[in-house]
Amino acid sequence: MRIINRIVLALAAVLIVATPAHAAPALDDTSARTIDELLAVRAASGGLHRGELINRLSARLLGTPYGANMLIGSATQPEQLVVDLRRVDCFTFLDYIEAASRSTDREEFVTELVATRYTDRRVEFTHRKHFFTDWARTERVAATDVTATLSAAARTTTKHLNAKADGTTYLPGLPVVDRAITHIPSAAVDGAVVAGLRTGDFVGAYTPAAGLDVTHVGILVHTTAGPVLRNASSLDAYRVVDTPLLDYTRTVPGLVVLRPH
Template sequence: MSAGMPRSGRSARETAGLAARLVVAGVIIATSCALSGALAPGALASPQTQISAASEQTLETMLTADQGAARTDPAVRADEISRRFLGTPYGADTLVGSATEPEQLVVNLQRVDCFTYADYVEALKRADTREQFLASLIDVRYKDGVVAFQNRRHFFTDWAASAPAVATDVTSSVSAHAIPVTKNLNRKDSGGAYLAGLPVVARTVSYIPSGQVDSDVVGRLRTGDYLGAYAEDGGLDVTHVGIFIATPDGPVFRNASSRSADDKVVDTPLSGYLRTVPGLVVLRPVV
């Protein structure tokens, strides 16, 4: 599990604020880095940016390509940016940090899982430069802009439930058949916690049963909406995340798939995907 700023026309005051946030976060740019010395568990001091030379090059390429999409509408921008990841290999456990290991700001564009894929797409949507991307990634991945394991948005609905909000939960507004369920996130139904060192969070999660996702519901979705596969376990909100894209050939679920037949970012026909999950949670990005 892992899991806004204007994209253009940034004022001098906004630029100064961006630089200040990067300094406060203690971001240190390096092609390969590791924290040196021992830090106390959960320490917030000087998190580093872990980014490879290959990811640096990919980021530069994507940001350059994004200049052409900088003035388009949000749906077009979401489609264009997310499409650039198609074919990127699936890779789990790329983030660094735990209750006992200091958090690092990881940028790995060579391998993504469903949550980090969403992180990078959303951060790229908000950025025209490398510095804006890093600052946006902090805002997207972490609560209150603090790079720390305890502040990481580990659950999909954290994007809507914690500040600064990345998205709005529109599940109930796109379907009258949405079902609210009270969950205790991070507490397994079988006992124990999913993530050690993190509290249990009570939250009402609404989902649309897959059988109720008809043409009317699909018609209310927008390209760029984030779709979560509803989890039946009371300790999880969703089990998988992807992006809704309306294409000329029909709606697709663009996602970093761990299926052996895929093992990369792919476009999966939404109708087929719905047959494999209990239902959908829909979050609409705020930018």
């Protein structure tokens, strides 16, 4: 069962580096070193296509241990800016790669992380991008939803994000947002769909569950051995791994694809 990383509230027992929302976080040695390595990859990227840049940056995090619920904040607990690359969940993995792809130094990395993770650059629980499709719908828009363009079999469902089937909410203190979610059913993910995917695309595992858009996310990478989903796995691997895309697709209801800007 995949953990819905942004929907489960962060636990106090999780070991993270965090500071009050108004302050830049102090970095542990591992995180500081990893950020510097990511920035070096970007500096050496030259005129690479953005998708290939995302590939090279995310490859640096292969093997990084998985950690569940890495963020802190709720309706009753102040939001804290977390920068911890010692462990990542599937969403913070994407956050860090997106921020690194836009940064040239540590200070800029933190600034870009805030812009990636929060609407209006406000480090507040109510402004955190809790849902995958927020990346294509809320400021700063980081990607375009291209799911419908990849297959004639794509289906669109109106979801009431944050609303459970029993009438309660996943995240108390946040509104319910009506949103049309398009996904490609797993049975329709064929060679033509794979050919339409680009290295660097952000891919989510669609869920039919009420109130949610996806249950897991990763980065699509075309390799010589075939397409893989580079993701922070909460299964047996418990680290960032490359999972064969078609093998993974057979285990989920469908895919949602966002293309980075």
